[in-house]
Amino acid sequence: MRHLLLSTVALAALAGSAFAADLPSRKEAPVYIAPAPVFSWTGFYIGADIGGEFGSTSLHNSWTNWNSHSLDTSGVLGGGYVGYNYQVNQNFVIGVEGDFQGSSASKSWSWVGSNFAGDANVYTAKVQTNWLASINGRLGVAYDRALFYAIGGAAWAQGSASLSGAAPSGLFIGSVSKDANLSGFDVGGGVEYAFTPNWVGRVEYRYYDFGNYNVTPWAAAYTPIRLQTSVNTVRVGLAYLFSAPAPVVAKY
Numbered sequence: 001m002r003h004l005l006l007s008t009v010a011l012a013a014l015a016g017s018a019f020a021a022d023l024p025s026r027k028e029a030p031v032y033i034a035p036a037p038v039f040s041w042t043g044f045y046i047g048a049d050i051g052g053e054f055g056s057t058s059l060h061n062s063w064t065n066w067n068s069h070s071l072d073t074s075g076v077l078g079g080g081y082v083g084y085n086y087q088v089n090q091n092f093v094i095g096v097e098g099d100f101q102g103s104s105a106s107k108s109w110s111w112v113g114s115n116f117a118g119d120a121n122v123y124t125a126k127v128q129t130n131w132l133a134s135i136n137g138r139l140g141v142a143y144d145r146a147l148f149y150a151i152g153g154a155a156w157a158q159g160s161a162s163l164s165g166a167a168p169s170g171l172f173i174g175s176v177s178k179d180a181n182l183s184g185f186d187v188g189g190g191v192e193y194a195f196t197p198n199w200v201g202r203v204e205y206r207y208y209d210f211g212n213y214n215v216t217p218w219a220a221a222y223t224p225i226r227l228q229t230s231v232n233t234v235r236v237g238l239a240y241l242f243s244a245p246a247p248v249v250a251k252y
Contacts, residue, residue, distance in 0.1 A: 039145050039194060040243055041087045047200070047239025050078035053105040055231040057127040057159075071127050075105030077233060079131075083138070085241075093140040093147060101233070103129040123165045127227065130158040130179070132208065134186050145194040152187040155208050159229055161215045176215065182229065184210035194241065202237045 055073040083097030106128035112121070133156045140149030159182050164175035190204030208231040215225045 039197060041085045041093045041140075041142055041147060041194075041241075043241050043243025044082075044084050045200065045239045045241045046080070046082045047202075047237050048078075048080045049099075049101075049202070049204075049235045049237030050076070051233055051235025053077045053103050053129065053132075053231060053233050055105055055129060055229065057107070057161075058228040059109075059125060059127075060226040060228070069109060069111075071107040071109055071125070073105040073107040073127060073129065075103055075129070077101045077103040077105070077132065077235070081237065081239070085138075087142065091142055093138075093142050093149070095138040095140075096136070097138055097151065098135045099133065101132040101235075103131055105129045105231075121165045123163065125225070126160075126162045127229075128160040129229075129231065130160055132157045132231065132233070134206075134208075136186065140192075147192040147194075148189075149192065150187075150189045151204070151206070153185070155184050155186040155210070157182045157184075157208065157210055157229075157231070159210070159213070159227070161213075161225075161227055163215055163225060178215050180213040180215075180227075182210035182213060184208060188233075197243070198241050200239045200241050202239070204235055204237065206233045206235075207231070208233070 053073070053075050057071045057073060059069045059071065079099060079101035081097055081099035083095055085093050085095040087093050106126065108124060108126040110122060110124045112123075134153055136151045136153030138149050138151050140147045142148075159180050160177065161180065162175065162177035186206050186208045188204060188206035190202055192200050192202040194200045210229045210231070212226055212228050215227065
């Protein structure tokens with residue numbers, strides 16, 4: 001009888017263990033971690049920049065003892081820009097941008113030449129860039145918060161040129177100056193990085209070409225001096241992008 005009772009208890013224990021093994025486990029539910037918002041380049045932006053300008057102005061004339069001379073200008077430029085981006089898909093961004101830059105780039109050159117009467121005189125020419133402006137299209141490739149882009153379009157500038165002359169004795173002969181509103185084109189490229197969903201920094205290179213313009217000397221007997229101007233700029237900027245992150249799609 002005792003052996004029968006012990007056997008019954010053992011069988012009951014084994015059956016209870018097997019039944020407990022078949023019950024579903026009661027583990028804690030995993031903690032949900034929301035995915036990071038997807039960054040979007042689409043939106044209006046406005047920013048400010050500063051950098052350096054390195055230009056070249058070629059002077060061409062035939063009434064002195066030189067026919068051509070190049071003045072390499074340099075200086076600081078700074079201003080602002082505004083534009084709009086549209087992100088076509090995950091990687092491509094197109095846009096339009098306008099900017100205005102003030103400039104301090106200038107250069108002077110003095111030489112000894114002859115006037116129309118054959119007398120030797122000391123002449124001084126000075127060229128300067130006052131401001132640059134442009135309206136451009138942009139095409140870029142985006143890798144999340146980094147954007148590599150090309151830029152190009154129409155450009156304008158105001159260039160100043162002056163010419164003065166004096167005899168070796170110190171006798172002043174005359175001077176003339178001119179502010180020329182120039183038009184041409186610009187091309188370049190750069191990289192932008194979004195530090196936050198709204199603040200975007202950039203580094204950019206731009207090349208400008210404004211063709212030719214003339215400065216007429218103070219005497220009708222002289223032929224005009226023709227100037228040919230090109231400009232290179234390197235600048236850094238910071239802009240505010242008026243856009244919001246794309247909606248987050250929950251994944252379980």
